[in-house]
Amino acid sequence: MDYALAELEGLASLRDEFHQARRTEEYRRAFTDPEPLVSVCVTTYNRSSLLIDRCITSLREQSYRNLQIIVSGDHCTDDTAERLAKVGDPRIEFYNLDRRMPYPPPGKERWLVAGSHAGNLGRSRVKGQFVTHLDEDDTFDQRRIEIVLAAAQQNEADFVWHKFWYQQMDTSWLEWGNGKLELGQVGLGMIFYHRFFSKLPANVYAYRLDEPGDWNFIRRIMYFRPKLLFIPEALTRYYKYPANDTRQQTIDHEFLD
Helix, strand or coil: CHHHHHHHCCCHHHHHHHHHHCCCHHHHHHHHCCCCCEEEEEEECCCHHHHHHHHHHHHHCCCCCCEEEEEEECCCCCCHHHHHHHHCCCCEEEEECCCCCCCCCCCHHHHHHCCHHHHHHHHCCCCCCEEEECCCCCEECCCHHHHHHHHHHHHCCCEEEEEEEEECCCCCEEEECCCCCCCCCCCHHHEEEEHHHHHCCCCCCHHHHCCCHHHHHHHHHHCCCCCEEEEEEEEEEECCCCCCCCCHHHHCCCCCC
């Protein structure tokens, strides 16, 4: 079914391009460069405090330093730009949509694809040889990028994913991720991939397939048959919104319930 969907979505030519590119020196340089640039894509919408306190702090504390931190706003109207500027880290780049792009009405369908337009804005600015993602309210283990980069290079893996810590409603933490690429077991904050796949945009119409945008993106990457690698170590903390946070239905960029 996944293969058929990808064929219908017109990905065959890009799949062929991937397999041709994978044999080139330029593509393989990502695996041989001793310190490749890693692009971290972050989407946000009017949550500057959480963005700075969790996500940005986590990224600035990474043991691996050669990062391009791309923060893309979904038409932020708060003080996100000012607060990012005050951080004073030249690795941070902020881009903000100049208007609110169309989404489905508030509810499940919007929840499935919220942040997709901002995500595509971020992907269009990628300069690194590898790409990863972190949501505005989540965090990485301090050595997360160092670990997944080393694993990708040592195994020449095009796509790496790992376990994660999943916060429960009582604020306790549960280790999650069964090692399978399937809905509910992996999200954008748990993947790391060759920059080639940044050509694949987020599907803003994934809700028509009743798919979360995160999973839709991962599913389409699998169609290319990349070399995969799973790391059985929890390296990301996925936070739950407070139970009374009514914004979850409109701005949540995740899909785990």
